[in-house]
Amino acid sequence: MIEKKGLKSIATVDHAANANSVGMDLRPTTLLVFGNPSIGTPLMQASQSTGIDLPQKMLVYEDEGGQTNVAYNAPEYLAERHDITGQNGRLEKIATVLEALAGGDVESSKADPSGLLAGGDGVVTVAGDESVDATVTRIENALASKDAISLVTSVDHAANADSVGMDLRPTTLLVFGNPNLGTPLMQANQSIGIDLPQKMLVYEDEGGDVEVAYNDPRFIAKRHGITGKDDVLSKIEGALRSIATGDSSGDGSNGEGELAVAGLSADADGTDANNLNDEYITYENTGDGPLNLSGWTVADDSDTTYTFPDGFTLEPGARVTLYTGSGTDTDTELYWGRANEVWNNGADTMTVENADGEIALQRSYP
Template sequence: MEDHSAHPLDSTRREFLRKAVTTATVAGIGASSTGVGTAAENDDRGPLTGDPFTLGVASGDPLPDSVVLWTRLAPEPLSEAGGMPDRQVPVQWEIATDEAMDDTVGRGTAKARPEYAHSVHIDVKGLEADTEYYYQFRVGPDRSPVGRTKTAPAEGADVDELRFAFTSCQHYPSGYYTAYDHLADEDLDLVVQLGDYIYEGGGQGSLDRGHEPPREIKSLSDYRIREAQYKTDSNLQDAHAAFPWLVTWDDHEVENNYADATSENNDPTQEFLERRADAYQAYFEHQPLRPSRMPDGPNLPLYRRFTFGDLAEFNVLDTRQYRDDQVYSSEEAADPGRTILGDEQEEWLVEGLNDSTSRWNVLAQQVPFAATDENPNPDVQNFGGGDKWDGYRADRERLLDVMAADADLNPVVITGDVHRNYAYNLKADFSDPDSETVGTEYICTSLSSFGDGSGITQYGPSLGEPWQRFFNDERGYVRCTITPEQWQTAYRTVSTVEKPEATVRTTASFTTDAGAPGAKLASDRPAQPQQSAVEITEIRPDQDGDLNNEYATVKNTGDTAIDFTGFILSFEAGSQNYTFGDFTLDAGQTVTVRNGSGEDTATTLYADFGGPVLNNSNPDTVLVANDDGIVLAEASYAPV
């Protein structure tokens, strides 16, 4: 993609841009639908008290000739009304081709209204395609930070490269947004946020970043304060100001595990829909979404499509607003009438994929698409689907059929939700691991949720998921570079989210070649660790609540002793981890780690997690990783 910022505009082109933008339609909250909105004279009744731009600026939903500019006036962002008077306030905006805002090509005035929390959404039209712009807001003497944005390439244009990053799950009390600090320094055209932008609970954490209000939020005022609290993070503001964003939600923007009009706690439908309406309005008020997507009560049409020349088409999905409620058995999940997308959205998606002429076709969505509930033991009926696509198999099978039918589709699914990094090959039939690979899925870990991870990393397939190509338990974001020939994915992980400063590194890189779906390891990280003489010889899950019944026995099958210091034995495949202290396992010897309490010996150690890890109806796996976190051995629980 050509970088227009490297080529100053000549005077003729600048004059054309100024004319095009200033005569274009500008639709914002309170702006005229046929021209630039002008505030009524009696709306301007003196200056505001304090800086109105405490939540920064943002842009989003780029089209070839248009982009949305956003800000919200909030001198006191954690107060009920943001510290704003109960009246309309005129907000001036301008857009330019330079960061100094000298070459202004468009300006106008919109009204920030109290009924929308004094947010403004300016749909600036008449812009040039594939062009970098800068923008700024002003209220009286106060000026906002300058934001950078970029329009999409023209439809059908030859595009050589597109660079973007995607993120998800940014629980505020769990960690600092160090990843956004590094993301803002990347060379990108776009950022995609895949949900759990906020969390609705009252958690306080241990980092002095406790939720406000300090309770589960349910009212419009509460959701506004929570959205504003997240927006006060300076690293998040920097990332928003650096690039245009595409956003979609998952569940925590409203309530954990809600499904359509069904709440997790089975609240009365009307009561929950009122809560959903409040949450949707607050979400809209704090995101760079077009005014046309303004919610209508508990409904907000969030799924939409963006095309970047002939190179890539992004289908931004909503797997939460229209889904059937979660089920927890394979039999229920196989019901052909169940849907995660809803009929209308699924029809829109399938038609779009069938009609697409783009080189790459992206499904930007929330929950794992690949099968994650298979178990290598044929005697075990394991279901880990819940709210994933595993619980909506008919929808998944129809999309897999679409992918399989067109060799030129090059489908890539990008996903959040699960607080781990994964790469998957998407199989035409997940019941047959040898079936054709028809697509690729790259899953991003959380930005901060769950705090620092264990660092456990697995290259290649897992026992229960032979289509897996990568697993990693760290925090960060995913950076992608797309060309007509290849998709490149870099898993960028930070050293910590529990301190304000952190380094970043690329933990692993994968490629997908056009016409050859599937993820291929491209980085130098070891696919086969040196300590290959480690074997899990016996495992047993918790039984009857007696933790000492759950254990794993590990053997050194080699000829020399292995220093186990810093090694990790992970029950439940990464969820509960025992880290070895100063320990050496001699050649031919075994050590047993029990998930309970007792006296350590030379051959038995105790993890004592303080609660059961598994139950017999949901068998899982045990991993052993070395002191670099790389998985050495894996075993699956046998049926009890």
């Protein structure tokens, strides 16, 4: 059916089989990846970041009621997310093809862009310091070095554009995943399978600079209404940042230890200033070795800063809670000693820097 519509099948991802491979259960959930550079290239010419959402994808899954569903990204979502203008005719053509592929014998649902973009487009972009080819090679090598991560496919959008007589600056998509992290998100809401596996777009912009872009995992989780998965999202954030930048310190690691947020209470019961120890952050060492936090700092958006005590070490699997108010420090409880609240109730950013002043962990909310 895909080929009959003038499209080329790129990859098929059986999320349920991948879940089973790591001992997890997931109802039948399969992602189809397909495209046509004659249709996709003009969208990337209009906005290169669109390449992170191309080729097109279609998710087929069985829900908890036994109903088979087909989900895909509405072209309106792509246009709004990537600020695409002047392509209405092409977007309408894409919508027609996707609707035909979804068919009428199952309940098809398009991912509605409304209400999803208030917090930005959800694309994190970092600057590269090498060519596109060299950056792609570096990322591929990084992925190959991680046993839990598999490279699903790579798509050279520029080469595909050239194959149909169109021009596009160097633009390459890498698709990769780790079912240990992706499966819990799909168990919470299967529809997130359309945004998994993870994707990383490497491209040369109009100024000749190389950029590396990836989806903000918290944006994607919010898009699919997933809550209560902070630990998984923190791990994904750290891994993506590390892979994109090539800086292992950016994934919250120190030796074999790895720091993650295990819990957050930013809005204390009652008046915050009268209940400071109901405002806290819990950290966990999710790595395999001890994590020496001596000299590490925690700061909010206004740069209110806490410094971990000298000699404070978090063992593998151990947690420590940092309370805003006063108390006696222990191996599992630390106290900032503030006279007033730190974390804004509505929105804030928590940044942890290691002893060298490098960002080891960053978390924004809501």
